[in-house]
Amino acid sequence: MKKKYSLPVGISTEISSTVDLVKNNMGTLNYKIIPLDAIEFDPNNPRNLMILRSDLPQGPSESDPFYEKKLLEFESLKQTAETIKKYGVRNAVEIYKFGNSYRLIHGERRCLSSILAGKKDIPAKVLDEKPNDFDIRLLQLIENVQREDLSLIDTLNNIRQVIKEYKLHVNDAVEVDASFLEGLINRSKTQCLNFLAVLNASNDIQDKIASGEIKSIEKAAIIAKAKTSSQRENLLRSCLDGASLSQLKQESLQQKRLNGISPSLVTNLKKRPGKQASKINLSSTINKSVITKLIHLVSNDPLYITFKSHFEQMSFDDYSTCSTAFSSLIQLMEKVEVK
């Protein structure tokens, strides 16, 4: 018999998309609150911190050979602990089941800071089994890259490592551009463009980052993106002299404007079709200071210094005076150059 009724497409699509989502993602949202006591650091994965759980809550002992580094870490953890006291742990740590307990994949600082904050448990994404070594390393590195409190050199080293591991284990022919990096480390495209510029920067910039003299990725990227080595050196010098980010941006912008002028001059040199020019067209401008600057430059030339007083008596308030002055300058120069 012929069918008269059928399911509206919208409903059918909604049901099928939900069912497909579950079929493909069973167990991927396994988030739980786990007692901190049940989570151990993975001895097979290198730790980023020197400080140990046993150093908490009093802080490291002065007799500890790594006292100074541990103390710095302790202070940093205390700051995070204050945030956790107020807002809780915002991002779940990631763990995997290990016997009757769990091992940490990443979230070492959040665990230690939570202990300092007096918490007994922590939100965690639980994996059923240990991911392979590459996945763990990649997760840890990506997690580190996403931290805001890392130094620039540490962040760059982590990104280098992430790319290296990816090429080694996934695809060595991958083209490392901003889109690729964006997908890999989950940062904005602008940030990824900056990272790439700095990762590929010349040694002088790398050295200053390594020594801690440049701490801002934005500043480093502006310098690294300079077109010529002299422009780069100028920007680097300004940065080291204490230029702010906006000052550096301004300087770079001026450089770009200058860079932009030269190609148009080159274009004008192209041979034009038709009757060839028999004289020079000196163009026009609405900017009166261009004329005053030219007159100033020329009249300070020892060759034209005798005309300086002539121009000093003129006021360049209106276009007409400027045009007259410029015509006079050209005429004087023609006479001098003919001689």
Added chain:
Amino acid sequence: MSKGVYFMKTKPVLGFANQKGGVGKTTWSKIFSEYMAIIQQKETLGIDIDSQTSFTARFFGINKNPVTDYKEPPLHPYYDPNNADGWDGRSSIADIFFGKMPKPYPTKIEHLDIIPSDEGNLFKAENIKRQEMADKVYGQLHSFINIQDVQDSYDIFVIDTPPAKGPLTISAFKAMTHLVIPLEIELQAIEGLAGLLQLWKQEAMSRPADFPLNLIGILPNKVHSRRGSDKDLLSDLRSDPSYGSYIMPVQMVDRMELPLCDLEQKSIFQYADSNPAKQEALSVCDYIYQRIFQ
């Protein structure tokens, strides 16, 4: 987010859920509980977590508290006022949300116990502050079912859930190992199905691999076998390449015997074997049983 760790070796916990009312959750919770006790002779605990108390009423009638006007559980048959130790003689599933241990009620059917609902106290549990909800409500039913004594006493647990997506339903979902969604074959009910599947999605995706939430299927219920729209819509549902396999191959036609069973407080399995309603109920229950214990 669930508190603590799931208990992986739980006995089967079957829930009948749908956010729409009147689709057959209570009817099928009762039928399947009776099937497990009468036909399979398994120790079965039925749990009524719906504050409407319909599942409880099918076994014990309606008991209203004359003061609060809320429906409450009947007096427990083992209650002895002279030896009560402060207990008022009533127990319900709401006890698990207030730090008490519920006491299952025996029914007239051998092998079948029920933990009744309690309208007033389940309202209170639902109104626990949102931030305490995760600790005090969501995981409680799962924790209760996994108490060793409770696990040792029963072979299967059957939960009747409320027609909502609130905290009590979430608590039931977190306890379930298996889910059946009764569905009337009409457009409004099918629209509502998408909403319930979201709840299933959230829970199924959150489960560890060794404690999955198995969707046994969507059970076509109260099917009007001669109505063209039922046939056509059911055919559409079953033939969908994505979710068609979740529409159970068995179904229950809209029959008079089921409401009569409720009125007479009788089991469908007490009818003659030739009764078509009993035959259909058996085929549905056999299918669910196979899926759980295969």
